[in-house]
Amino acid sequence: MSSGDLAQRLRDIAALLDAFPPSTDALRVLEETRNAIEAAQAQLTAEMAETLEHESEGYSTLKAWLRGQLRLSSRRANELVRTGVTLRQIPEASALAEAGQMSLDHVKHLSYAVTHVGASHTRDLLPQLLDVAVTNEPSALRQVVQTLRDAVYPDELDQAWIDGMAREDFQVSPVPDGFHVHGFLNSTTGAKLNTLLQALSAPAGAQDPRTCAQRRVDGLERLLDSVLSNGLPGDKGVRPHLTLTVDASTLMDDAGTGELIGFGTIGTRQLQEMLCEADLTPIATAGKTGILDVGRSSRLATPRQRAAILARQGHQCASPGCRAPVIHIHHVIWWSHGGTTDLANLIGLCPRNGAIAPGA
Numbered sequence: 001m002s003s004g005d006l007a008q009r010l011r012d013i014a015a016l017l018d019a020f021p022p023s024t025d026a027l028r029v030l031e032e033t034r035n036a037i038e039a040a041q042a043q044l045t046a047e048m049a050e051t052l053e054h055e056s057e058g059y060s061t062l063k064a065w066l067r068g069q070l071r072l073s074s075r076r077a078n079e080l081v082r083t084g085v086t087l088r089q090i091p092e093a094s095a096l097a098e099a100g101q102m103s104l105d106h107v108k109h110l111s112y113a114v115t116h117v118g119a120s121h122t123r124d125l126l127p128q129l130l131d132v133a134v135t136n137e138p139s140a141l142r143q144v145v146q147t148l149r150d151a152v153y154p155d156e157l158d159q160a161w162i163d164g165m166a167r168e169d170f171q172v173s174p175v176p177d178g179f180h181v182h183g184f185l186n187s188t189t190g191a192k193l194n195t196l197l198q199a200l201s202a203p204a205g206a207q208d209p210r211t212c213a214q215r216r217v218d219g220l221e222r223l224l225d226s227v228l229s230n231g232l233p234g235d236k237g238v239r240p241h242l243t244l245t246v247d248a249s250t251l252m253d254d255a256g257t258g259e260l261i262g263f264g265t266i267g268t269r270q271l272q273e274m275l276c277e278a279d280l281t282p283i284a285t286a287g288k289t290g291i292l293d294v295g296r297s298s299r300l301a302t303p304r305q306r307a308a309i310l311a312r313q314g315h316q317c318a319s320p321g322c323r324a325p326v327i328h329i330h331h332v333i334w335w336s337h338g339g340t341t342d343l344a345n346l347i348g349l350c351p352r353n354g355a356i357a358p359g360a
Contacts, residue, residue: 032100039097046084157267324350
């Protein structure tokens with residue numbers, strides 16, 4: 001994209017903003033414009049890397065020029081250089097970025113795929129990756145790319161787990177105004193803590209004034225209070241519950257990977273160790289298992305229905321854009337309006353969104 005084309009595009013966008021008084025339309029146009037401008041920056045950066053124009057202005061490296069002339073941080077300069085190369089390598093992504101349909105944050109994850117998964121694997125799955133990029137936020141593309149990497153290099157998952165076990169540490173050190181908590185937890189222990197804190201730190205209704213940090217601290221305090229109210233724990237406490245998603249074929253073959261909710265993909269050795277002492281709750285993704293429809297015979301969702309809904313929603317609130325953990329199971333067609341307690345009519349919501357549906 002030439003500088004003249006970019007200037008004309010900006011003038012066109014300014015005219016469009018005058019034509020779209022609703023703020024929702026204006027924000028969509030502005031976001032597309034920002035994506036297009038950032039794509040142009042990345043492409044021009046890649047061009048400068050080839051022409052070495054920065055040297056004519058007395059800079060020995062392109063990154064030094066970006067920091068000195070554009071006042072970018074080192075991190076931002078590195079991202080521009082890396083994404084510029086990726087846009088040159090993947091013309092399809094370049095076209096989408098120029099059109100404003102994907103951001104440089106999306107391109108950054110494509111760069112990771114090329115480097116850590118491999119150019120050939122990335123090229124083979126490029127249509128699917130680009131479809132995720134133009135229809136989802138960057139974190140969704142990051143998760144897909146990470147899953148792809150785990151599938152290509154499964155042995156590294158177990159090695160990461162072994163390395164984590166060797167590094168684990170947890171310290172609570174007194175300081176003048178409180179305690180400083182620091183350390184590193186292996187994936188299993190960390191997932192246990194994360195599962196508890198997510199449940200305990202969910203917003204207490206739509207008008208909860210606390211920040212995320214305040215809710216996390218309050219949740220940790222509630223956790224400690226619940227344990228200490230019965231005295232110091234002995235050796236017969238209730239086992240924490242973690243959710244581990246495994247394909248039936250993996251269980252049959254005694255090999256493969258699993259998905260530890262709250263952490264991510266885990267390797268074969270860690271999976272088998274966790275399964276040794278696990279209670280299994282099967283959830284069918286094809287066919288039927290258990291009773292998942294109870295009609296009007298019961299208002300409350302059954303434990304199997306709740307497990308199926310959590311699996312269906314990825315353990316996140318079904319409200320658009322909300323990532324809070326599911327606490328309440330509600331009826332899509334309210335029970336008070338004749339709705340049935342059937343799986344197709346049930347939905348999982350967090351406390352904030354569940355509070356607006358008291359009759360569900």
